[in-house]
Amino acid sequence: MRGHAERNRQDAVLPAGFTPPREGATRLRVRYSECDPMNVAHHGAYPAWLELGRTELLRAGGVSYAQLEHAGVFLVVTRLEVRYRRPVLYDDVIEVRTRVKAAGRVKIDHEYEVVVVERGGSVREEVCAVASTTIACVDRDGRVRELPAWLAGVPASAT
Amino acid sequence: MRGHAERNRQDAVLPAGFTPPREGATRLRVRYSECDPMNVAHHGAYPAWLELGRTELLRAGGVSYAQLEHAGVFLVVTRLEVRYRRPVLYDDVIEVRTRVKAAGRVKIDHEYEVVVVERGGSVREEVCAVASTTIACVDRDGRVRELPAWLAGVPASAT
Amino acid sequence: MRGHAERNRQDAVLPAGFTPPREGATRLRVRYSECDPMNVAHHGAYPAWLELGRTELLRAGGVSYAQLEHAGVFLVVTRLEVRYRRPVLYDDVIEVRTRVKAAGRVKIDHEYEVVVVERGGSVREEVCAVASTTIACVDRDGRVRELPAWLAGVPASAT
Amino acid sequence: MRGHAERNRQDAVLPAGFTPPREGATRLRVRYSECDPMNVAHHGAYPAWLELGRTELLRAGGVSYAQLEHAGVFLVVTRLEVRYRRPVLYDDVIEVRTRVKAAGRVKIDHEYEVVVVERGGSVREEVCAVASTTIACVDRDGRVRELPAWLAGVPASAT
Numbered sequence: 001m002r003g004h005a006e007r008n009r010q011d012a013v014l015p016a017g018f019t020p021p022r023e024g025a026t027r028l029r030v031r032y033s034e035c036d037p038m039n040v041a042h043h044g045a046y047p048a049w050l051e052l053g054r055t056e057l058l059r060a061g062g063v064s065y066a067q068l069e070h071a072g073v074f075l076v077v078t079r080l081e082v083r084y085r086r087p088v089l090y091d092d093v094i095e096v097r098t099r100v101k102a103a104g105r106v107k108i109d110h111e112y113e114v115v116v117v118e119r120g121g122s123v124r125e126e127v128c129a130v131a132s133t134t135i136a137c138v139d140r141d142g143r144v145r146e147l148p149a150w151l152a153g154v155p156a157s158a159t
Numbered sequence: 160m161r162g163h164a165e166r167n168r169q170d171a172v173l174p175a176g177f178t179p180p181r182e183g184a185t186r187l188r189v190r191y192s193e194c195d196p197m198n199v200a201h202h203g204a205y206p207a208w209l210e211l212g213r214t215e216l217l218r219a220g221g222v223s224y225a226q227l228e229h230a231g232v233f234l235v236v237t238r239l240e241v242r243y244r245r246p247v248l249y250d251d252v253i254e255v256r257t258r259v260k261a262a263g264r265v266k267i268d269h270e271y272e273v274v275v276v277e278r279g280g281s282v283r284e285e286v287c288a289v290a291s292t293t294i295a296c297v298d299r300d301g302r303v304r305e306l307p308a309w310l311a312g313v314p315a316s317a318t
Numbered sequence: 319m320r321g322h323a324e325r326n327r328q329d330a331v332l333p334a335g336f337t338p339p340r341e342g343a344t345r346l347r348v349r350y351s352e353c354d355p356m357n358v359a360h361h362g363a364y365p366a367w368l369e370l371g372r373t374e375l376l377r378a379g380g381v382s383y384a385q386l387e388h389a390g391v392f393l394v395v396t397r398l399e400v401r402y403r404r405p406v407l408y409d410d411v412i413e414v415r416t417r418v419k420a421a422g423r424v425k426i427d428h429e430y431e432v433v434v435v436e437r438g439g440s441v442r443e444e445v446c447a448v449a450s451t452t453i454a455c456v457d458r459d460g461r462v463r464e465l466p467a468w469l470a471g472v473p474a475s476a477t
Numbered sequence: 478m479r480g481h482a483e484r485n486r487q488d489a490v491l492p493a494g495f496t497p498p499r500e501g502a503t504r505l506r507v508r509y510s511e512c513d514p515m516n517v518a519h520h521g522a523y524p525a526w527l528e529l530g531r532t533e534l535l536r537a538g539g540v541s542y543a544q545l546e547h548a549g550v551f552l553v554v555t556r557l558e559v560r561y562r563r564p565v566l567y568d569d570v571i572e573v574r575t576r577v578k579a580a581g582r583v584k585i586d587h588e589y590e591v592v593v594v595e596r597g598g599s600v601r602e603e604v605c606a607v608a609s610t611t612i613a614c615v616d617r618d619g620r621v622r623e624l625p626a627w628l629a630g631v632p633a634s635a636t
Contacts, residue, residue, distance in 0.1 A: 032195060032373070032383070033203050033366040037249060037546070043554040044524035048351040051521070055350070065350070065407040066438065070512070076521040080311060081558040087619065090277045091373075091384040102384075116517075120384065142515075142564065191532070192525040196387070199462075202395040205368070206362035207510040213511070214568075224509070225568040225597065236361040240399040246460065250532075250543040279543065280351070301356075301405065314557070355516045355567060362510050406516060429609060 009092055020061030020150065023099040027117065030092045040087035047080060050112050050131055053098035072140055073148055078107070079134040086128045093118035094128070105152050106144055107136045179220030179309065182258040185211055186276065190252045199246035205238060209271050209290055212257035231299055232307055237266070240291040245287045252277035253287070264311055265303055266295045338379030338468065341417040344370055345435065348410045358405035365398060368430050368449055371416035390458050391466055396425070397452040398428050402433075404446040411436035412446070424462055425454045480554055497538030497627065501578040503529055505593065507569045511559045517564035524557060527589050530575035549617055550625055555584070556611040563593075563605045570595035571605070582629050583621055 050121040054075075056067045068075070087095060095117045099110040114129040139145045146152065193204040213234075214224045216309070222307060254276045260268040273288040298304045305311065372393075373383045376447040386393070406412060413435045419427040432447040444462065455465045497620075511522035532542045545552070565571060572594045578586040591606040614624045623629065 010444055018172060030367055031200050035196050037194050037553060038553070043190050043557060044423070044521065044528070047524065048349055049523035052348055056216050064406075064409055064439070074515060076515065076561070076564075078561050078574075079559070080520060080561075082552075082555070082556070084555050089316065090382075091382055103190045190525055191528055197392060197394065202398060203362065204366035206365070208506055210362070210509055223598070225566075233356060235356070235402070235405075237402050238400070239402075241397070243394070243396050243398075246394075248543075250541055259611055264401060280541070350513060351521050353514050355512050355514065360510050387506045463571050 009109070018111075023097070024053075024060045025095050025097045026056035027093055027095050028065045030088055030090055030094060032090055035090045035107040038087075040089055041060060041092075043082070043084055046082050046084075046114065046129060046130075046131065047077075049094070049114060050080075050082075050110075050133060053096035053112055054133075054135070056096075059155075061119075068148075070139070071082075071148075073145075074138045074140065075108075075135045076138055077133055078136045079093050080131070082129055082131040084129050086126060088114065088116060088128045089119060091120075092116045101132070103147070107132050107134055107145055109138060110150065114151060142157055167300050178223070179274045180216060182256070183219045184254050184256045185215035186252055186254050187211060189247055189249055189253060191249055194249045197239075197246075198250055199313045200251075202241070202243055204294075205241050205243075205273065205288060205290065206236075207270075208253065208255050208273060209239075209292060210236075211256070212255035212271055213269060213292075213294070215255075216257045216259075221271075223312040227307075232304075233297045233299065233301075234267075234294045235297055236292055237295045239290070240292070241288055241290040246284060247273065247275060248278060250279075251275045260291070262306070262311055264305055266293055267306070267310065322403055332449075333451070338381070339375060341415070342371075342375040342378045343413050345411055345413050348406055348408055348412060348455050350408055355406040356405075358407055359410075361400070364400050364402075364432065364447060364449065365395075367414050367432060368398075368400075368416070368428075368451060369395075369470075371414035371430055372428060372451075372453070374414075375416045381414070389466075391463075392456045392458065392460075393453045394424045394456055395451055396454045398449070398451040399451070400447055402447050404444060406432065406434060406446045407432075407437060410434045410444060413470035419450070420468055421465070423464055425452055426469065442474075479557060497540070498534060500536045500574070501530075502532040502572050502574045502575055503533035504572050505529060507565055507567055507571060509567055512567045514543065515564075516571075517606055518532075518565055520559070520561055523559050523608065524554075526571070526573050526591060527557075527559075527575070527587075528554075528571035529609060530589055531587060531610075531612070533552070533573075534577075536574045545625075550615065550622075550623075551615045551619075552612045553615055554610055555613050557608070559608040563603060563607050565593060565605045566596060567589065568597075569593045580624070582623055582631055584611055585624070585628065586611050586616075599604070 028049065030041050030104055034041050036042040054113040095115045097113040097115060099111045101111045110133050113127050116124055116126045116128050137147045139146055169253050172313045187208065188291055189200050193200050195201040251265040254274045256272040256274060258270045269292050272286050275283055275285045296306045297303055329444040346367065348359050352359050376383055413433045415431040415433060417429045419429045428451050430449040431445050434442055434444045434446050436442065455463055457463045485553065501629040507518050511518050535542055536553040572592045573594060576588045578588045587610050589608040590604050593601055593603045593605050595601065614622055616622045
């Protein structure tokens with residue numbers, strides 16, 4: 001019963017027929033606290049940036065991840081891969097370009113590019129890292145559950 | 160009723176007459192990810208170290224903070240002050256010396272020293288920062304509540 | 319000699335007679351990775367936010383902190399105090415309001431308010447924390463040095 | 478010339494014929510600040526744990542990573558993959574089991590298991606994540622350089 005009510009709550013989050021965007025970009029400026037003694041962003045700072053990429057993609061579709069959690073939909077990362085090609089520096093403005101690669105019934109694969117778009121006041125366009133993640137949908141108790149219909153079922157795109 | 164049951168649960172955490180230690184020390188090694196481009200531990204890394212100081216002091220008394228939360232006792236920091244005297248370096252072993260300065264009905268004041276006790280394989284004893292915090296006790300919903308009896312009521316010590 | 323050249327470099331950072339702004343505000347959205355099991359921003363996340371407040375205040379004056387470091391001017395936090403009044407939640411938009419309280423020959427005192435200005439899509443105005451820091455100026459080797467003339471000498475304001 | 482002197486310095490780090498260990502394990506306790514609103518360690522906390530795995534493996538061989546940097550040897554992560562199988566909880570004691578999978582002339586591949594070995598005071602043995610990284614060797618200016626002889630040249634092991 002409670003499960004049924006909860007399902008209604010989450011479906012109520014969005015109007016019927018809604019289709020969230022498949023890709024998007026969000027910008028952030030690299031913080032001093034994210035950089036290490038090598039004078040570059042620490043490799044451990046990137047997962048939080050990718051997370052921003054995902055949540056802003058969701059928001060661009062009209063839903064915040066905070067709303068999802070309130071509705072009992074929790075998204076957990078089950079796989080993360082990052083390939084670091086060039087250093088990202090303190091104060092760089094980076095753009096996290098995020099794309100849904102495939103969305104199934106219970107999980108979603110994303111791909112990312114981390115691109116430096118400004119350094120030292122100058123515009124640039126430098127892909128410094130590429131990444132991919134798999135996220136799975138769980139309920140409040142951590143059990144795997146189905147994604148809300150409007151998030152799921154996106155067919156794998158031709159990469 | 161639920162509140163009553165919860166009270167029992169938390170009091171059950173410890174035997175009657177228990178008196179937790181008033182001071183203690185815990186050691187940790189400074190992580191690369193905690194250091195910044197100045198080649199020193201970032202000032203924002205210290206609050207987590209002080210938190211370790213508090214939780215290990217609690218553990219030395221036989222209770223983990225995780226147990227407290229399970230029992231409905233949440234401790235939140237309401238004030239933090241750190242005075243940074245000398246830099247702490249990557250790979251330093253530091254000792255966080257933690258002392259209960261005063262414990263009232265709903266809050267506890269702690270004092271800390273962050274001491275480098277090993278650098279580059281050599282023993283040393285260098286107080287690099289001193290700090291103090293106030294923590295308050297809240298329930299699962301964030302409302303101020305009384306500390307468990309065994310944590311509260313420690314009279315202010317003569318500093 | 320080297321010191322002299324370096325002094326010229328840093329003074330070259332800004333035109334003569336420049337007066338940086340005394341106060342400013344910068345916004346950021348609270349990240350999931352900054353929040354803890356109590357479902358609120360961890361108290362240890364705030365120092366990085368205050369740092370953003372300072373560096374954006376500097377930028378508003380036309381100088382990035384990255385430029386300062388290139389010119390041999392390093393600013394280190396020697397004191398930090400935060401008073402946490404109300405929780406800040408995941409996905410909140412906060413505004414860090416930063417003000418130079420006093421600037422001497424080798425150090426600067428800042429004051430801050432951390433204000434939630436948006437929660438769950440609704441505008442609000444809630445001061446959740448107040449803070450203050452003291453930063454000191456050091457050279458590349460960590461020795462105390464004078465602040466660049468344009469940063470120093472701001473008389474203490476009447477709070 | 479300077480390069481030559483530097484080479485000598487780094488080779489001086491270790492006695493001739495030294496062979497560092499190929500695998501090892503290090504333990505740490507999960508910090509509150511590493512956990513997120515889902516009440517589990519945030520996936521972004523793991524890269525720092527893996528880094529500890531690598532640096533402690535190095536230390537077990539008699540060299541600290543800090544010494545390497547002083548000798549002009551910088552190790553940068555160029556690839557990171559983590560597969561998160563089960564949640565790690567606040568206050569869990571985890572063991573990071575680290576193994577050199579292959580070491581070439583300029584890069585090293587490591588494999589890891591993140592194993593919960595204690596939860597709530599009870600011993601357990603639960604592999605919660607597996608991971609792999611590739612690190613490359615660069616000099617002080619970020620240019621790819623050869624690994625010190627004693628780190629390089631380990632043939633790929635039969636996994």
